Amino acid sequence: MSKILIIKKKIDNFKKVIKVSGDKSISIRWVLFSSLADGTSTAKNLLMSEDVVASLKAIKSLGIKFKVNKNICKIYGKGINGYNYKKNLIINAENSGTLGRLILGLIINTPKPIKLIGDKSLSKRDFKRISDPLSKFGTRFKLTNNKNLPLTIYRSTKLKPIKYFEQKGSAQCKSSVLFAGMRTSGTTVIRAKKSRNHTELLCKYLNLPITIKNKKKYDEIKIKKIKNIKNLNYDIPSDISSSAFFIVLTVLSNNSELIIKNVNINDTRIGIIQILKKMGVKIVFKNKKIYKGEKIADIKIKSQKSITAINCPEKLNSGAIDEFLVIFLVAAKAKGISYFKGLSELNQKESPRLKWAEIILNKMGVKNITTKDSIKIFGNPNLNISKKIIIKNYLKDHRVFMTSVIAALSFGGIWKIYDKDSIKTSFPNFLKIVRNLTKK
Template sequence: MRASAAQGSLQGRLTVPGDKSVSHRALMFGALAVGTTEITGLLEGEDVLRTSAAMRALGAEVERLAEGHWRVAGRGVGGLVEPADVLDMGNSGTAARLICGLLAGHPLFAVLTGDASLRKRPMRRVTDPLSASGARFSGRAGGRLPLAVEGAADPMPLDYRVPVPSAQVKSAVLLAGLCARGTTRVEEREATRDHTENMLRHFGATVRVAAEGHGRIIELDGQPELRAAPVVVPADPSSAAFPLVAALLVPGSEVTVQGVGLNPLRTGLFTTLREMGAHLSVSNERVEGGEPVGDLTARFSELRAVDVPPERAPSMIDEYPVLAVAAAFARGTSRFRGLAELRVKESDRLAATLALLAANGVPATVEGDDLIIARDGRPAAGGGLVETHMDHRIAMSALVMGLASTAPVTVDDTGFIDTSFPGFTAMMNGIAGQPAITPAEELA
């Protein structure tokens, strides 16, 4: 695909797909609950559909009633059954790692695999702590997929300090702890997104959270009876980032994204954009399904450079590529600190972001785990071909850059955008009022 500079401003009120993190968890907790859980606003991207298929394979009844409206009849904690076939998680690291936690607490055998990108991603960060519960894992070098799992017949509760900030690792340990007698304790040195803790409470589990420095200690009482509960999935703040940043960069633009999740452990990008001088406002704030939500409006802004501290990374780890695009149009030298976790995403996202910038004439360097972008406030040159490495966020970030750059930006592969944002291209063309993003061959 190729994105060319918008011929006018971006305008509109829109809704982006449901939050991917909440969608995964809604299906999983519905499968573990007693009774029938109704889910509305579910993201129907490929990643989440892989989770729905896995829950069916593990014995839950999962039914799609209408767009975004799903019903899950659960089997209760400890009630999942052995799948008859391999569980293919596609491109979803979240699904693979969380399901490792689910499987660890059940006395069954299963095999997980995924696409070429997912099979390169490290799993030992979850399998190592989960092994202490009594589960056994056997995979390729580095614990990579395909991965065979033998769940524990009598899982032990875990007491684990997460070495690297990761909501996925924390969540996997807590999911395993549901089936264990006693209290599972997780200590994280930096607070990460807490959708798992919120949803555990929503379904009736006893969870205690205590702040400790920048981090938290989470305790879960094992073997609860989770009760079916309705879940309203908020709009994904990671997806909302793309039209909002585009509106900040294209002169004259004003775009509102409705019903965006405003969990404070997910809003680091919005804090950072405001520090850059972005006109970004929130209205109609409310609570839905245990999560704070609101309508976000972005207006074209002249941005300035920003220095992002490392402790903010967990609250915006997926948004750094599109933030880098915003910094490419800002005045001054921006520094994003502590981005080691970006190296183990769908791609080496730090290297891919650096390459995206370089291909489009934006001076940037990596020092250790910091990304540094030096700009003068003028539009990025554009004109480059971006290799996405099967990473949906790199693809969408590059297309956003093209809408405001001097020359068009071409992306080698957009097929993976549907993993998290079905209809992305049509939505962006809609607020542009023209086909600004088109198949590259049409422009050859």
């Protein structure tokens, strides 16, 4: 039975210091790299969400052992050729598109067919976008409806390197091809539209045979077959995507101030910061440092009395793709009309998020014009909600749930939000932190 959250009033002013959960993108990548490493790898502050647990279960099905004690995890790698490809193997990616797509690159050398499955939401997402480039290495796939999960990856007799042009700004597709290139003799060349670069940074930190040329509109990445990966010990920083909800809550609240500790502020992930600054929001990075190639800082935010509308540059889209739902809440309170375009990728997520943005804004009474890849939001600086709002049937998309919570706490009204457990996929501590902010 669906668990329901009811919110009846706006949040009071607050002044707090918080720490959010570990970065999901890095957590999943740490699991996958460590599964192929030589010896034991240890992670602190590993995000123990359903997506990361699914990643641990996936490597276990491939014969790799691990041990978890609270948020410290040890993975006992067996080396680059350490996977045990059993007969009739099934890997369940559950709700994780990152896991589902990335692991296909790692198992491209399987000598036996492997079936990849996922939950109802993941099974509706497009896997042809990754099976197409991986097929060029010499591997054969069979997909449901030629696009979806379940899919089966079949044995390849000999893998050959490829040239791949990634045009959508998908870090998942880019990373999967990178992993496949690590398995392949010769040099695989990737020309990729700008997107998050955690995989490349980990490759560089591990001294793998990768070269990267950063061009203006794309990156050119070359990867050669790898012989070994050293063990990877990692203190995982906090997730900017999780932090985004509390950044926006602070901006939209009255007389409030927040510091979020030790957040990953990777240049490819701070689109929300760049967009909010263009809207007049004051955000400060404190205690900046570099950790294993990643930029880390404390983020300080204050309430914003006046918010400026934005004609959002498309070049900022890929760096904010997971945060647009809460960014739209800021636009709802801005003075003027905000316009966001080139967002078709939003509808390739756990739910059609651009459609859900339209639904939520309509329920809030915020005028908007939404197309298949753009949204125009007519801001109301005096927005205050007094009616009842129900949010349900959103394919249990964790970001729809959390955005609805932030909207309820920021603008008022009586909100009845279904599928409270959806946060377990990415941010199990979300409501715990919300409750901490409401305590005086």
